[in-house]
Amino acid sequence: xxxxxxxxxxxxxxxVRKMALEAVYSASSGHPGGSMSVADILTYLYMExxxxxxxxxxxxxxxxxxxxxxxxxxxxxxxxxxRGFISKDDIKTFRHKDSYLQGxxxxxxxxxxxxxxxxxxxxxxxxCGMAKCAKIDGxxxxxxxxxxxxECEEGQVWEAAMFAAHYELDNLTAFVxxxxxxxxxxxREVIDPTPFDKKFEAFGWNVIKIDAHNFEEIEKAVExxxxxxxxxxxxxxxxxxGKNVSFMENKAEWHGSAPNKEQYEQAIAELDxxxxxxxxxx
Amino acid sequence: MKYNVxxxxxxxxxxxxxxxxxxxxxxxxxxxxxxxxxxxTATFKKQYPxxxxxxxxxxxxxxxxxxxxxxCGKTVFASTFxxxxxxxxxxxxxxxxxxxxxxxxxxxxxxxxxxxxDGATHQCxxxxxxxxxxxxxxxxxxxxxxEARLAVKAAIDYKGPVYLRFGRLDxxxxxxxxxxxxxxxxxxxxxxxxxxxxxxxxxxxEAIKAREMLAEIGVSARVINMATIxxxxxxxxxxxxxxxxxxxxxxxxxIIGGLxxxxxxxxxxxxPVPMQRVGTRDVFGKSGKxxxxxxxxxxDAETIVEKAKEAIAKK
Numbered sequence: 001x002x003x004x005x006x007x008x009x010x011x012x013x014x015x016v017r018k019m020a021l022e023a024v025y026s027a028s029s030g031h032p033g034g035s036m037s038v039a040d041i042l043t044y045l046y047m048e049x050x051x052x053x054x055x056x057x058x059x060x061x062x063x064x065x066x067x068x069x070x071x072x073x074x075x076x077x078x079x080x081x082x083r084g085f086i087s088k089d090d091i092k093t094f095r096h097k098d099s100y101l102q103g104x105x106x107x108x109x110x111x112x113x114x115x116x117x118x119x120x121x122x123x124x125x126x127x128c129g130m131a132k133c134a135k136i137d138g139x140x141x142x143x144x145x146x147x148x149x150x151e152c153e154e155g156q157v158w159e160a161a162m163f164a165a166h167y168e169l170d171n172l173t174a175f176v177x178x179x180x181x182x183x184x185x186x187x188r189e190v191i192d193p194t195p196f197d198k199k200f201e202a203f204g205w206n207v208i209k210i211d212a213h214n215f216e217e218i219e220k221a222v223e224x225x226x227x228x229x230x231x232x233x234x235x236x237x238x239x240x241x242g243k244n245v246s247f248m249e250n251k252a253e254w255h256g257s258a259p260n261k262e263q264y265e266q267a268i269a270e271l272d273x274x275x276x277x278x279x280x281x282x
Numbered sequence: 283m284k285y286n287v288x289x290x291x292x293x294x295x296x297x298x299x300x301x302x303x304x305x306x307x308x309x310x311x312x313x314x315x316x317x318x319x320x321x322x323t324a325t326f327k328k329q330y331p332x333x334x335x336x337x338x339x340x341x342x343x344x345x346x347x348x349x350x351x352x353x354c355g356k357t358v359f360a361s362t363f364x365x366x367x368x369x370x371x372x373x374x375x376x377x378x379x380x381x382x383x384x385x386x387x388x389x390x391x392x393x394x395x396x397x398x399x400d401g402a403t404h405q406c407x408x409x410x411x412x413x414x415x416x417x418x419x420x421x422x423x424x425x426x427x428x429e430a431r432l433a434v435k436a437a438i439d440y441k442g443p444v445y446l447r448f449g450r451l452d453x454x455x456x457x458x459x460x461x462x463x464x465x466x467x468x469x470x471x472x473x474x475x476x477x478x479x480x481x482x483x484x485x486x487x488e489a490i491k492a493r494e495m496l497a498e499i500g501v502s503a504r505v506i507n508m509a510t511i512x513x514x515x516x517x518x519x520x521x522x523x524x525x526x527x528x529x530x531x532x533x534x535x536x537i538i539g540g541l542x543x544x545x546x547x548x549x550x551x552x553x554p555v556p557m558q559r560v561g562t563r564d565v566f567g568k569s570g571k572x573x574x575x576x577x578x579x580x581x582d583a584e585t586i587v588e589k590a591k592e593a594i595a596k597k
Contacts, residue, residue, distance in 0.1 A: 060355070107353070107382050115353055116382040122346040122374055129350020136311065136333065137354075156374075159343035167335075 001216045005048075009215045010278045012082055013043040017244055018271050019078035019091050025264040027095035030103070033254035035075035037179040037212065037239035038146055042079040044218045045144055054084040057111040063141050064130045066115045068123025068157075069148035069177060070104045071256070076113070077101055085112030121154030123147075124174060128163050131172040131232075142226070146175045150182030152193040158203065164232040165204030172232040173225045174205075177212060179241035181252040200234040212237035245270055284459060285427040290452040293483075294391040296427035297448045298322025300434035301359060301389075302329045307438065311351055313360045315341050320450075321361040321391045341366040345374035345386070352384035357438055360386055364393035364447060368409035379443050380416040387437045387444045393423075394534035395562060395579055396451040396484060398572040405567035411539020413445045414512050420465060421511040423447040423533075423541075425486035426455045429509055432463035440465055449534075451572045453484045468515035470522075474504035477590045478522035478529050482508045482541045485532035485560070485581060492532075492586035503590060511541055519548045528593035529557040532586050534576075537561035556596035558589035 016039045024030035046052065050063040067076050074094065081088045086101075093099035100109040104118030114130070117123040127145035134141050151157060164172050176196050184190045193199075197207045206228045210217040218237075225233035241255070242248025245267040259267060283299045285291055301312055302325045310330075316339045318324040327334035337344040341362050348360040360367070367390040368375070379386045390409060397405045413421050422437065422444060424430040430448060437444040462469075468480070472493055481489035486507050493503040504526055506518060523529055529549060531542040542559030549557055562579050576582055 064353075066350075115350065116377070119373060119377040121342075122349075122378045125343045125346030125374075126350035126353070126378060128343075129347035129352075130354055131350075132335065132347065133311075133351045133354040133356060136356075156340075156342045156346070159337075159340035160346075163337055163340070163343055163347065166338075 001219055006215055007278055009043055009047060011275060012047045013040045014271055014275050014278065015082055016043050016075060016078040018268060019081055019088065020074035021259065021264060021267050023074040023077060023091050023094035024258045026092040028258045029095050030074050030258060031071040031256045032074065032259065033181070033241040033248060033251070034069060034072040034148060034177065034179065036243040036245060036248060037241045038072050038177045039075050039243065040213050040215065041146060041175050041177065041218060041237060042075050044215055044222070046079045046083045049222055050144065051141065052112070054112065057085060061139060061141055064114045064127070064143045066123045066127040066145040067105055067117055068127065068145045069120065069151050070117030070123060073103065073105050076105060080112040086110065120148070120151040121156030124157055124160040127172060127174070128160050128169060131164070131169040132167055134171050135167065135169065143172045146177055149176055149178045149180065149187050149193060152176065152196065153191055161200065161203040161205065168230045169232045170229050173222065173235060174232065175235045175237050177239050178236055179239040181241045181250070181255065183252065183255045185252050196236045204231065206231045206233040207236060208233060209236045212239035213243060244274060283431060285455040287455050287458050289455045291427035291455055292450055292452050293424055293427060293430040293448040294322050294450060296430035297389055297391065297434060297446070298325035300431045301326035304435055304438055305330050307357070309355065309357045310438065311335065311356045311358050313337055313344050313348055313358065315339055315344050315362040315366065317362055321389065323361045323389070341371040342374045345371045346378040348386045349378035349382070349384050352386050358386045359389050361389035361391065363404060364390035364406035364409045365404055368412050368445070369406060372412055376416050380419055383418050383442050385441050387446060389446050389448065391448040392450045393447045394449060394483070395567040395575050395581065396449055396534060396572040398575060399569050401569040402566040407536045407562050407567065408539065409447065410511050410535050410541065411543070414539065414544065418442060419512060420444045421447070422465065422509055423483045423511055424509050425483055425507055426453060426457055428455055428457040428461060429463060433509065436463055436465050447483065449484055451484065454487055456487055463509065466510050466513045466515060468506045468508045468518040470504065470506050470518065472505040474502040475526055476502045476528070477594050478504040478506060478526045479532060479586055479590065480506045480508050480519065480522070480529060480541065480545055481532040482511060483534050485534055488583045489532050489586060491583035492590065495583060495587050496590055501590065501594065508541060511544055514544045514548060516548050519545055520552050523549055523553045523555045527555050527597050529555060530560060530586060530589045530593055532560040534581055535561050537563055556593045558593045560585050560589050
C-alpha cells in the first residue's frame, strides 16, 4: 500500500470515528466502544475493497456486507455516509424517532445496508446465505461480515461456521473484532470464547491474524482470503475498544454509553489532532 | 399432482410434492435441517439437488441463512418440524425474516398432537400462537393434501414471509380440483343458520362430521374452513356471527393463541355473540396413536357438537 493510499484511508477512518461519535452523542445513546474498534475494517471494506455503488445500492452483482455485531451501527452509518450512500447531515438523526437511521441496522430503510441485524449470531448466518446464493447462481460477488468477539459466545456463530466450511464458501470473509471486552467486562472473565484462531481452524476455516488498526495488514489479509479456494476465511483482528479516543480506550463501560457534551468535544478534539498528524484536515 | 377425494394423504406429503411440482421455478431454494425424509423436502431434493441445502441440525442458522438467500432475490422454503421452526427458531424468524419482511416460506411439518408416538416434545401446539405475534407474518394451515398444494403455490406467488403448517398424519382429501384457494379468504363449505363452526387444518373434516351429527338433532350448522389464520378473514367471521348468532372454533392447537383467539378477537370487537373453542386446553400432549390422542384431547366431531350446543344455549 503506497503512502498516499494509506494516508487517505487513515483520514477516512478518522472521519468515520468522528461521525460515529456524532451519531451516539446526538442520540445520547448507542455503542461507541465497538464502533471505534471496527472503524478501520469498515473503512477499508467500503472505501477500498468492496464493489459497491451508492447510486445503485441494490445492484445484483455487488459485494455484500453484514454487520453481524449489529450494535456497532454508528460506525456502519458513518462509513455509509463517508462512501456516499447516505447524507452526512443525517448522522445526527441516529436513533431519533422517525429517522431512517434505526438503533440497529435496518435494510428496509437505509440504503447500503444489506441485512437487518442486531440480534447477535444471526448476521453471520445471513452472510452464509448470501455467499451460498452466489455459489448457486455462479456469481462472483464476495460477502464480508464482522463478528464481535463477545458475539462468538452465541452458539449460532458456530452453526454458521460449520455451514460455511461444509459448503466451501470461499467467497465469504468473516472478521472477528477482537477487542477483548463485552458489556460485563473482559471476555475471558465473562465466558471465555477464545482461542478464536484454533476454533475457526478446527471448524475448517482459513485463519489469518492481524492488527485491526493496520491498513496494510487488513489489505494483505483480504487479498489472501480472495486467493484461498474451498474454504471461508476468518480474519481475527486484534483491536482496541474505543480506539483513538483516550478516555474510551480499553474501557468496557464505553460499550453502550454516550459521551456528555464535554466528553464529546474532547473526543472530537483528539480526533482532529490525529487528522492533523496524518496530514490533512477535511 | 392430483389428489382424489376420499384418499388419505398427509399434508406434509403434499408439501413435498408441491415443491417438486412448482420447483421448475429457478428462483426457489429449499432448506432443511436433517429432516428431509420426514418433512418430504427430499421429494424436491431428488429433482433439484442443486437448489436444495441441508443445514444439518441447526434450525436457528437455517432461518438466518434463508434470510440471507432471500436478500439476494431467492424464494426460500425453510423446512423442519413445527416445534423447531416456530419454537426453537422463533427469534431468528422474528428478527432475520419477519423484521425485514423477507421472502422466506417456513414449511413447518409435524404440527399438532397428531404427531403421535413421539410425544409432547414434538407435538407443537403453540406455533400458530407465536407466529401470529410477528408483524407481517402470513399463516396458512391447509386442511388436506389438495389445499396444501394450493397453499404452497399461493405462498410462492406471494412476496413476503409465510408460515405453512403441515401434519404428519394421513388425512382424507376433501377438496376436489375445482376448489379455489386464496390467501386471507375463509371458505364457507356448508351453510347453516343456528351456529357456525370455524375450523382449520385437520379439524375441517371433523367439523363437517359434526354438522351432520347436529342436523340429526335438528341443529343447522354452517361450516367455514379457515386455512389462512393470518391475515384472518374478518368479513366471513362477522357475517357468520350476525347470521347464525353463535360460533365454535376447532383447531389442532392450544385454545390459547391460535384460531380460537384470532376469531374471538374479531368477534368481541365487532359483533359479540356466544362462542366456544375446541382445541387442546392449555396442556402438553403425550405419546400414543394419533387417533387415540385426538379423541382423548377432544379434537373430534363429538366435542365440536358438545361445544356447539353450549354456544347455542348461551344465545
